[in-house]
Amino acid sequence: MALSAMLVGDVGGTNVRFGIARRENGRFLIDQYQRFEGDDFDSFHDVLARYLNDKGLEPEHACFALAGPVENGEVQLTNRPWHVSAHEISRRFNIAHVHLINDFAGMARAVPELDRARFDTIINGYPVAGAPILVAGPGTGFGVATLFGSDESGWQVLNGEGGHMAFAPRDQDELELAKVLLQRHGYVSNELVASGSGLNAVHEALCEIHGRAYAKLGPQEMRRLADDGDEMFRSLIQIRANAVMSAAGDLVLANGALGGVVLAGGVSERITDFLTSPEAQERFVRRGPLSKYLRNCPVWLMRDPEAPLIGAAAFHEQEIKR
Template identity: 75%
Template sequence: MMMDELLVGDVGGTNVRFAMARRTAGRFVIDHFEKLEGDDFGSFEEALASYLETTGLKPDHACFALAGPVRAGEVLLTNRRWHVSARHVSDRFGIGAVNLVNDFAAMARAVPEIDPATFETIVDGTPREGAPVLVAGPGTGFGVATLLGSDASTWHVLSGEGGHVAFSPRDETELELARILLARHGYVSNELVASGSGLNAVHEAFCEIHGRTYQEIGPQEMRQLADAGDEMFLSLIQLRANTVMSAVGDLVLANGALGGVVLAGGVTDRITDFLKTPEACERFVERGPLCQYLRNCPVSLMRDPEAPLIGAAAFHEQEIK
């Protein structure tokens, strides 16, 4: 089956992005891009109908990257209770070939499609040739996927829900945070501590630890307060960065992902300078007798906002061959 252009989507807990993708001179080009607020729609299909009506497009192929586990062509989004079915989308919109893929699986599949010069170095190192590459990081949730490939033409992605691995406290503040969150939530994951969906819970716990009155504020204001020298918010943001680096270090150990780590996600992008601190970088490698296993593993940051769209296109292209 041949494909000239296809509809692609990136469906997260906050935003929905749609575009058309086509491969030109070996790389995917994205156009007709639209970003929609998820809260403006009652379902994924409502959001898609709005996009198609606005653009007047009638695609024959589509692939959507969604923030949730994909099972038998269906997804229930983890942080937005939307149910998406490939068959229903195909039937309603007359799209002949529809694929669904986990958003971080799409992010991982995008890695070999994107110019390496666009990645920002977090930890220097040398990737081991042929080894898996871990792609992970917090946005609204905490996504994790592993890219496997023996050559430049065949890539496979192992996806799961690695962001829900249990948070592992490693100092007194983290132990106290874990105690408070455990009492309130019953289970403390890396997603709860590091992602946007858990930020208010962590902020509230930090206010208790620091003896301050809790007032709900957004991440941008927290960052402004931290930059102005507020010790509580400096500590809160650094803890989240440490959690990200500790979590991806654990996942490299579990997956043997010495091909390197690619960090992604909106939260990751906003706390890059905290991820680069010696404290956070040491969290990545400090594993007792296995420190040397991680010492030369590189960590970089994916800056391309089109990555999940490109990854969805690459996944679909490979699926229909």
């Protein structure tokens, strides 16, 4: 398999996705796409073996975007007990060239590879040419990456664990929620409040605050109750949307990311109508004397499930060509 056709993967806390990336007419296309439930496998090696065997593939190049920090070619997934090593993948599967990147690094690197039509608008604005672009949002966890560079100079991604920054409550309801979560967890991050992995904790805390009995519910049932007029569940979703937009605004301030914000992650996709609410949009912009700094910064939503695969392919291609 030549460099023009490489194995790519997106390994999250819930799902694992694989495909074969090929660049055609300047764009990456993903063939042989397949999604697996992570809970169905004991290790990353098991799910990768299933995919390669099912497809009859023997790749020479591979890049995997994983939901966890990368250190020395190894990743311990944040929300799944899997340890992944580029060296071990190369040895077990006879893949000559293997890269591991953070999943939001993959999301970020995909941004310049995608047509703008593949993004929804959350907040209209005017991106500053050449300024960094922030890519962030909640799925199972809360990922953050910053993209900078250009097609001419090459694109670079700054990784971090910004989703674990402390949650900053900004009204009485959020203060009460933060107080309960702090008592139970010792530290309250944006990931705890906004991500899928923290949903049950937030639900349980709000039940205590509202004097209601707690019964574990899935996100779809919570959304149904909110749409039917249940004020506690509407508050739950709005608090999560506000946390996403507030964190995004803080990260733009920290990184000077006036090239715009790209929200990603499954939770962002499911609460889009709350992200576009006046309350959530105010949380993004309102920063006291520096509110004007964010007033023209656009915010988009990425819905493409192939984005981290495309980003992994673009990253690997750039690294191999150096």
